[in-house]
Amino acid sequence: MGTDTGDGDDWSDGGDDWEDGADGVGTDGFEWSVEDLPLSGDVEATLERIEWVGDLLDEAVPIPGTDYRIGLDPLLGIVPVGGDAIATVISLYIIGEAARVGVSKSTIAVMIGLVLTDAIVGSIPVLGTLFDAVWKANKWNVSLLKRELDA
Numbered sequence: 001m002g003t004d005t006g007d008g009d010d011w012s013d014g015g016d017d018w019e020d021g022a023d024g025v026g027t028d029g030f031e032w033s034v035e036d037l038p039l040s041g042d043v044e045a046t047l048e049r050i051e052w053v054g055d056l057l058d059e060a061v062p063i064p065g066t067d068y069r070i071g072l073d074p075l076l077g078i079v080p081v082g083g084d085a086i087a088t089v090i091s092l093y094i095i096g097e098a099a100r101v102g103v104s105k106s107t108i109a110v111m112i113g114l115v116l117t118d119a120i121v122g123s124i125p126v127l128g129t130l131f132d133a134v135w136k137a138n139k140w141n142v143s144l145l146k147r148e149l150d151a
Contacts (some may be wrong), residue, residue, distance in 0.1 A: 056072055087132075088118070092115065111141045
């Protein structure tokens with residue numbers, strides 16, 4: 001842990017990790033990019049992860065007696081207030097991965113719109129849960145990502 005030196009730099013421990021980064025940029029000019037996040041793997045591994053997340057949120061549970069599937073998104077929507085927030089945060093993971101692999105800003109904007117629609121309408125009691133069962137924003141976002149990577 002750092003020590004208080006009394007000079008306003010409360011976390012200085014003698015090292016220069018915080019004063020100068022590896023690229024020489026100090027804390028006043030701290031720079032980072034999405035590529036710096038600790039997400040590993042190549043594009044194929046990324047696709048596998050986001051497909052898994054999309055399936056989990058939108059199609060993980062078969063409805064008995066039908067060919068229809070729902071995911072955790074509508075199930076989480078049953079939990080008042082926090083359930084939809086949790087589903088939205090998980091949905092944003094797919095968008096973050098899409099940005100990391102270089103999907104265009106316009107596609108990212110469409111993906112955000114799909115998730116925002118899911119979050120807003122999905123937060124309406126009862127109707128929102130039914131909407132979440134039909135509106136499969138995460139599967140659509142995975143498809144958008146794959147389509148752009150294939151192009």
